Amino acid sequence: DSGVTQTPKHLITATGQRVTLRCSPRSGDLSVYWYQQSLDQGLQFLIQYYNGEERAKGNILERFSAQQFPDLHSELNLSSLELGDSALYFCASSVGVAEKLFFGSGTQLSVL
């Protein structure tokens, strides 16, 4: 158990819908990262927050947004969903910035 909690574990929805993925980092970790993993693209960095502030951005679509709350949990919002958004979404946390990452078990998103 990495100590990082992601909910829900599975999510099935339809095109055009909006979903929210939730992540609770390990106790004491200030950084939260979101990654998308698909078979053809591998593990792609989306966005990182440190102590509530956005610190780094990857290839995150404009339809996607995230935030980190004062209690350090984070949410990833995906809207106007398309079939191609189907993937595993991982949250990871670390104490600081770009240190070793602890990953959650992921949310498997299926857009039908």
Next chain:
Amino acid sequence: TQLLEQSPQFLSIQEGENLTVYCNSSSVFSSLQWYRQEPGEGPVLLVTVVTGGEVKKLKRLTFQFGDARKDSSLHITAAQPGDTGLYLCAGPKNTGGFKTIFGAGTRLFVKA
């Protein structure tokens, strides 16, 4: 184009065989990390290599960081079915913020 290129993409071997997987880049990294991911789980950190030429051993796993800090290898001696998984290399990059990027991974299957 991946900043971190991993090879081979897929490897299927018999229990007891030795194997080496590679992680290469045209860029210099201050450090590289190796993670292992099992189905349905997030990646788990195995090791971080920091110094050019560094060799680290973790039981039957030997990790090496290239002298120029552009490449790394993972050698497994006497592979066991429990070694089956996706092996990912990762490194920090400071472009658009400080982030950890991943290679596409080597999927290893060890047959009993």
